[in-house]
Amino acid sequence: MSHAPLRFGLIGTGRIGQVHAASIAADPDAELAWIADPFVDGARTVAAAYGGTATDSSDELFASGEVDAILVASPTATHVDLIAQAVDAGIPVLCEKPIDLDIARVDALRAKVAAAGVPVALGFNRRFDPAFAAARARVAAGEIGALEQLTIISRDPSAPPSAYVAVSGGIFRDMTIHDVDMARFFLPEIVEVSAVGTTTFDPGAREHGDFDTAVTTLRAASGAVVTIINSRHSAVGYDQRLEAFGGTGMLQVANAPSSLVSLSTAAAVEAKPPYEQFFLERYAVAYAAELREFIKLARGEASTSPTFEDGRAALVLADAAQRAATERVVVAVDLG
Numbered sequence: 194m195s196h197a198p199l200r201f202g203l204i205g206t207g208r209i210g211q212v213h214a215a216s217i218a219a220d221p222d223a224e225l226a227w228i229a230d231p232f233v234d235g236a237r238t239v240a241a242a243y244g245g246t247a248t249d250s251s252d253e254l255f256a257s258g259e260v261d262a263i264l265v266a267s268p269t270a271t272h273v274d275l276i277a278q279a280v281d282a283g284i285p286v287l288c289e290k291p292i293d294l295d296i297a298r299v300d301a302l303r304a305k306v307a308a309a310g311v312p313v314a315l316g317f318n319r320r321f322d323p324a325f326a327a328a329r330a331r332v333a334a335g336e337i338g339a340l341e342q343l344t345i346i347s348r349d350p351s352a353p354p355s356a357y358v359a360v361s362g363g364i365f366r367d368m369t370i371h372d373v374d375m376a377r378f379f380l381p382e383i384v385e386v387s388a389v390g391t392t393t394f395d396p397g398a399r400e401h402g403d404f405d406t407a408v409t410t411l412r413a414a415s416g417a418v419v420t421i422i423n424s425r426h427s428a429v430g431y432d433q434r435l436e437a438f439g440g441t442g443m444l445q446v447a448n449a450p451s452s453l454v455s456l457s458t459a460a461a462v463e464a465k466p467p468y469e470q471f472f473l474e475r476y477a478v479a480y481a482a483e484l485r486e487f488i489k490l491a492r493g494e495a496s497t498s499p500t501f502e503d504g505r506a507a508l509v510l511a512d513a514a515q516r517a518a519t520e521r522v523v524v525a526v527d528l529g
């Protein structure tokens with residue numbers, strides 16, 4: 194069946210909003226209809242590049258009656274209210290992660306989302322990375338037998354500015370939240386969390402009582418164990434790897450090479466430049482695939498888009514890791 198393109202209202206045109214604008218414009222089943230950002234020059238720049246009407250007010254975007262789907266890419270503190278507004282208007286919404294930094298605010302919205310039946314998806318883009326998705330599909334197909342251990346390594350190229358750390362919610366809610374969602378992609382039923390956080394190099398983390406280095410372990414109901422290794426810096430560049438270890442084998446996802454050209458000399462062999470990309474480049478394909486899956490959801494078709502409940506579960510796990518690291522306790526979790 195052929196459909197008219199889904200008319201998107203994009204809210205927020207910063208780093209990630211610009212990625213989503215490009216994905217919407219590139220997708221034949223989507224078009225950019227409205228763009229809202231209080232920094233209206235940002236909205237205008239996106240409209241000039243990809244089409245649509247720019248406004249400084251998300252209320253005007255909602256009132257236009259000209260959007261079939263909402264994409265929320267504004268700061269985290271705005272997400273809960275914008276999801277609620279979309280649900281009240283009966284408009285499917287894809288919201289960037291996290292839903293909020295405060296689980297009480299997430300839980301206050303939970304019943305409304307569940308009752309409304311309006312599609313709500315969360316922007317856990319890494320599930321749509323072709324390499325991670327292939328590894329997960331091959332685990333599910335039984336290629337390594339029962340999954341016993343999952344190791345996720347996620348290190349950013351360099352620490353964020355101190356001002357960002359101050360409002361980030363801490364490394365577990367800001368960074369590890371992607372990795373606990375990846376853990377649940379493989380092992381949805383996590384029952385226990387432990388974590389260690391230290392500050393080894395970043396004065397910003399020290400200043401704000403945060404960690405720059407963390408290891409989180411999750412126990413799944415099956416008995417499988419997930420180890421998540423995070424650092425706010427990596428001299429070799431953006432480090433995004435995964436290993437799934439099972440009873441009959443192992444699957445590994447390596448870093449994406451920065452170049453296919455390597456230099457070998459008497460001093461070094463197979464030398465390549467560091468991984469220069471950060472998330473916008475590393476996950477470019479994933480963001481586009483995430484959008485395609487959301488379009489299916491918005492049209493009422495079968496979809497694997499991460500749900501509001503997945504967003505909530507990730508925050509519950511991040512909160513548990515924060516508590517485990519701060520209080521040095523093992524935290525039981527119930528994601529039901």
Ligand SMILES: NC(=O)c1ccc[n+]([C@@H]2O[C@H](COP(=O)([O-])OP(=O)(O)OC[C@H]3O[C@@H](n4cnc5c(N)ncnc54)[C@H](O)[C@@H]3O)[C@@H](O)[C@H]2O)c1
Binds near residue numbers: 207317
């Ligand atoms: N999935 C990912 O890989 C990923 C990556 C980066 C950011 N994010 C998430 O996306 C969100 C935005 O992050 P960012 O890095 O793009 O931030 P940013 O600061 O670069 O951009 C935010 C934009 O939203 C605008 N804005 C502020 N208040 C607004 C409002 N009430 N309505 C509409 N627009 C508003 C700002 O003017 C700015 O242009 C955050 O929740 C963040 O956690 C997700």
